[in-house]
Amino acid sequence: MHRKLKKGMPTVAASMLSVMLLVSACSNDGGGSAGTGETAQPKFSASIYDRGAVAADQGTYEKNKWTDWIDQESGVDVTWVPIPRSQEQDKLNVMVASGQAPDVITSYDRAMLARFINQGVAQPIDEYIEKYSTSYKAYLEANPELLPHLTFDGEMYAIASLRPTRAQTQIWIRQDWLDKLNLTMPTTVDELLEVARAFRDGDPDGNNANDTTAIAMSSAYGAIIDDWYMARSGEWFLEDGEAVMNFFTGRFEDSLAFRKQVYEEGLVDKEFVTDQNHARQKQLWVTGKSGIMFGTILDGPYPEFFENQSDAVMVPVPPLATKYGTNGYQKEQPNYLLSIMNKDTKDPEAIIKFVDWMIEDGWRPLTYGEEGVHHVVQDDQAVIIDSEKFKNEVSFMGEYRIVHQETMTPESLMAAAGDDPVQQKIAELRGEMIKISEATPYRKDFPYPPTVNEFSDVSGQFSKKWTEVVTQVTMGGPTQTPEWGIDQLEKEWSNLGGPAINELVQEWYEANKDSLD
């Protein structure tokens, strides 16, 4: 047996060895320089959110018609590194920890970026902007309200531009159901409860079946309730000059009580805990099985809603009053994405030049597509020609805008909607919502989470705890009261070293008071 095998073996082994050598040789000079022909251009790599929105015939997030266009127009070769939107923390943590982070890391999560900066991953950029930038420098001077959000430990680390709109959460209601049951638009939380009960019992869809779930949820459900009572979960508040977590302001108990009440009265879907991506909830809303949507600027005015039910009328609910007064709907932080620069970046100048190009010219085609193909310009507003084509070929490109100057106003939304009746309805609703959002102030005592390491270390663990306790109180019946919940939360918080963290956050607040307004 051995003898026979041995004859052919040297050649086999030799060829195997050479294959292995070849493979290793290839991987050595790899380094992602696929387009070797155009090496003259400066280059860098940047992370980008992958929302799975690039249609197959358009290419991929790494390479498509528009990335080629970006490379050509900006004069910089950008290697895009897609990060799945729902997994940014684990993906980026792994990349950073293994030294494979891209030159530019872009995210909405300021706390995560603060941790990277604290770990020494990024470098300050003041100097580079001073030296290389013209357009972005001018933009920053014109919008100084961005500065505190870009500053970490007293130095500027991040690049950002303003959000198109700061409006975020919104309750939507079926105006046609209100009219049918002779109800008026609720102005307080108690009135909202009355309306919800009427929806549950009054058969507003007229199908003679007791099958209406009054309230549908989205990811903003808890946030909206917390905000009524000025006690957004996981955030810090200033109570008489003292930094306190929302759970311990005394007001959070009301938020728990509301959740428990609507659950017990059957005003919400009893199966919400297993509906983690809110697909069931969306289904309830777009099929007319539910009359109130605790939604956002995106969740509520779905195209399916109007396509399924042509006679349904949806309107935004103005901010509701509680015994603590009226708090507005959530306003997002003024900054759009935050981008930080890797400390090992070879060519900071290329990055700054790219940002300059983006804020000056690049963002416009990336927002509205090609003029004449995807939009036409009327009265300085881009008007979308074909919303289906736009959705397919343009909408994903927004991700490439590290910075931009898009602003969303009721007028620009209407203009952008074009001729599509469904899109027009959606634009109109979002426009109304933006007006509502701007009209009432929203209480946010800390513009961003305290950058205290001891707090960031436990915040993930605590967040799981409070999610658990909130669920227990909501579903737990008579023994698990809101007071019991607050008690639990206090215990869990002190288990995690809460009292010491409270002090550290207070110190941080005292030290940074001036830059926090």
Added chain:
Amino acid sequence: MKRIGSSLWRDISRDKYLYLFLMPGLIFFVLFKYAPLYGEIIAFKDFRIMDGIWGSEWAGLKHFDRLFNDRDFWIILRNTLLLNLYSILFVFPAPIVLALLLNEVRSHWFKRSLQNMLYLPHFISWVVLGGVIISILSPSTGLVNIVLSKVFGIEPIYFMASPFWWPIVFTLSSIWQTAGWGTILYLAAMGNIDPQLYEAAKIDGASKLRQIFHVTLPGIRGTIAILLILQMGKVMDVGFEQVFNLQNSAVFSVADVISTYVYRMGLLGAQYSYATAVGLFQGIIGLILVLLVNKAIKSMGEGGLW
């Protein structure tokens, strides 16, 4: 010493081409299984990304200290061990029973198609299976509750949100997903049993059941023992995907296990050192259990792993 060394060298030089064939496998293990062990030292350090693995400050047993003093950790450890206990009691025997049944099926095409259908769940990811399980167990629209209320008049049960039912659902779903695939090894082992044994048993007048107990089962004893040892090594480990896709905030108290804890602390919370300490602790317990069970099984007269 010298003699052993020289004989090993003689072995290598005689079979050098066979050893060359072994190389890719060896390189794989060294590169991807042994070399990463170096990273385990961050469990004893305060890992900072920019200082690197070696450059970070030593922290002694600080992370283990925190681990053993964390009230949560004991709950998580308890959940992990309980779920694995159910798994050894109920999930482990399931493929054996299934393989015995399949082994008795005489019609070839029926056996084949049955096997194919049983293998199917193994190839479906937990993301999909999780969705399927949640919807068939839904109290309002799920098949199971509709049957329960229509046929038996029982009030709908919210299985997925009940700390009592959840571990049962978890265990049953494991059986559903793995039992079919698990039969492969047992069926192969049964194929190796000498047919003469069955003939002899038949001549002695043994019924089918007797044959199973006295021929088939003893015939696959060795396979069962080895699989049991391997299973014990995993006793500190509950597959992340399954738990993650089935759990929700109403059942954290029974559904939070070490793998989800490590994911939360290490990957989401970026507490690399602490998560490594948890993983190391888990690995060491697993190793000890494998050694103990291996020893026990060897003393019962089976071959064991080594």
